Amino acid sequence: MPWLGTAATSLPGSWGSAMIDWSYFPFKILPRLQAHPAMQSIRRQPRIWRDTSEFSSIDYGDILHVDNRYLLVVGYTREGRFGIDDQPKQWVPKSYDLETGESNIVKLVFHETYSIRLGDLQVKCYRSPEKEARVLELVRGNPAFMQGYSTLDDADNLVRILDIVPGKRLDKYLQNLGEDHLDYFENHLPYVLERFLVSMQGIMLLHSNGLKHGDIRRDHIFVNRDDGSFIWIDFDYDFYLPERPYAMDLFGLGNVLLYIVGRQNFRPQEILDNPDFGQKVFNTLRVEDMSLLAQDRVFNLKKLYPYIPDRLNNILLHFSAGTSVVYDTVAEFHDELAACILSL
Amino acid sequence: MKNWNRFLIAVDKSETSLRAVRYVAYMVAGLADAHICLLHVYPEPPPDFYIQGGKLDRYQMLREERAEHFLLESLNILEAAGISGRKISQRVCMAEGKTISQMVLEIQREGQYGTVATGKRGVSKAEEFLFGSISNALARHSRDFTAWIVG
Numbered sequence: 001m002p003w004l005g006t007a008a009t010s011l012p013g014s015w016g017s018a019m020i021d022w023s024y025f026p027f028k029i030l031p032r033l034q035a036h037p038a039m040q041s042i043r044r045q046p047r048i049w050r051d052t053s054e055f056s057s058i059d060y061g062d063i064l065h066v067d068n069r070y071l072l073v074v075g076y077t078r079e080g081r082f083g084i085d086d087q088p089k090q091w092v093p094k095s096y097d098l099e100t101g102e103s104n105i106v107k108l109v110f111h112e113t114y115s116i117r118l119g120d121l122q123v124k125c126y127r128s129p130e131k132e133a134r135v136l137e138l139v140r141g142n143p144a145f146m147q148g149y150s151t152l153d154d155a156d157n158l159v160r161i162l163d164i165v166p167g168k169r170l171d172k173y174l175q176n177l178g179e180d181h182l183d184y185f186e187n188h189l190p191y192v193l194e195r196f197l198v199s200m201q202g203i204m205l206l207h208s209n210g211l212k213h214g215d216i217r218r219d220h221i222f223v224n225r226d227d228g229s230f231i232w233i234d235f236d237y238d239f240y241l242p243e244r245p246y247a248m249d250l251f252g253l254g255n256v257l258l259y260i261v262g263r264q265n266f267r268p269q270e271i272l273d274n275p276d277f278g279q280k281v282f283n284t285l286r287v288e289d290m291s292l293l294a295q296d297r298v299f300n301l302k303k304l305y306p307y308i309p310d311r312l313n314n315i316l317l318h319f320s321a322g323t324s325v326v327y328d329t330v331a332e333f334h335d336e337l338a339a340c341i342l343s344l
Numbered sequence: 345m346k347n348w349n350r351f352l353i354a355v356d357k358s359e360t361s362l363r364a365v366r367y368v369a370y371m372v373a374g375l376a377d378a379h380i381c382l383l384h385v386y387p388e389p390p391p392d393f394y395i396q397g398g399k400l401d402r403y404q405m406l407r408e409e410r411a412e413h414f415l416l417e418s419l420n421i422l423e424a425a426g427i428s429g430r431k432i433s434q435r436v437c438m439a440e441g442k443t444i445s446q447m448v449l450e451i452q453r454e455g456q457y458g459t460v461a462t463g464k465r466g467v468s469k470a471e472e473f474l475f476g477s478i479s480n481a482l483a484r485h486s487r488d489f490t491a492w493i494v495g
Binding site for chain 2: 120128131210239240242243244247250251292321323324
């Protein structure tokens with residue numbers, strides 16, 4: 001009978017793998033469990049969790065027993081973009097399958113609701129495990145998306161078990177392309193855009209099935225280490241925009257394209273501080289050149305890099321404060337970009 | 345334009361919506377063979393509704409109760425203009441699996457309404473991008489009918 005974790009239990013004495021009572025665990029997982037480095041450092045009896053409701057109590061070295069799999073918790077993912085200060089996401093442990101040796105990322109149920117501010121506007125945002133599970137079902141086998149599946153734990157929590165995506169974040173990948181922006185623009189950008197088009201087609205697939213990505217950002221595309229293809233990750237956000245349900249995805253795609261074309265984002269102060277641009281370029285900036293929603297970044301990249309063709313720049317300007325026309329659908333945006341890439 | 349005298353007015357609780365009703369009342373009063381449908385379409389509940397224990401029938405009941413107030417006000421405006429209640433119908437429905445404007449357009453097609461009227465809030469470009477605009481959507485898709493956008 002396995003030892004079941006519902007609350008932390010301390011056992012007396014000094015701890016190490018020699019003190020673990022292995023009789024609590026099924027025989028079939030013992031070889032990998034006993035050999036794992038986590039068992040050398042753990043200071044308590046590992047627990048087996050079949051109910052993951054209290055995810056904040058699940059610690060390193062504990063075991064998740066879901067879908068008839070024994071998944072050892074070997075770490076936690078962290079919020080990717082905002083640097084070292086971010087806390088580990090306790091509802092997203094990294095796991096090691098104690099029967100097969102497979103590594104996965106596990107997403108436990110964490111419902112939260114909050115508002116995000118975009119300039120003067122506010123949008124309500126929801127973390128939705130159910131939506132992510134539906135997306136995983138839809139995109140099974142589609143290489144443009146992170147793969148995985150969902151299962152219910154003993155308390156009917158919708159646990160998602162995800163494959164590790166082999167690659168690096170798009171923004172970090174782009175940093176290493178080209179000697180400078182001109183080199184990047186001439187020698188790398190077309191191929192990056194071609195792959196981004198495939199990513200956009202993936203989003204169109206979601207929308208045509210009534211689903212959203214929900215959190216489109218430059219660090220939610222990974223570049224496959226093996227073939228360079230782009231892979232979407234993290235689908236558990238949802239928004240409540242009844243009349244424009246896909247607007248946040250469109251907005252996110254516009255921001256990603258901006259980053260791809262510029263290879264970074266430019267805020268006015270950064271332009272002023274950058275010796276390549278400085279006061280001269282800064283003085284040319286107008287409100288209309290800024291982002292339509294947040295007005296925090298420059299979308300009119302032609303003012304920074306005059307060699308960017310009008311056709312490509314005009315696509316970016318659809319997301320600027322000065323636009324008179326916005327894209328209604330990702331398909332419209334995709335088709336214009338596809339035609340533009342042919343002309344690059 | 346056939347069926348031009350079949351009017352669909354998309355209404356909500358806003359003052360601009362009442363202005364649209366007044367405009368139609370002014371234009372239609374005196375027409376012998378006009379028919380007016382007062383339509384209110386409301387959105388599906390938010391994503392966390394069911395997790396919070398919400399029940400769809402209760403949500404729909406609440407939305408329909410709320411709609412009664414401004415539908416009655418709209419009806420009064422039309423009748424005060426001399427339009428017989430027999431020429432006026434009302435409909436309230438949820439935009440299930442579609443946007444509000446898509447639902448209005450669907451009802452326009454089904455009911456063969458030749459004229460669709462709605463109020464215009466006057467939103468910024470950013471608001472329109474994020475939250476949409478029923479009036480702009482109607483104007484954009486008004487191919488087989490006439491759209492009256494009342495500001």
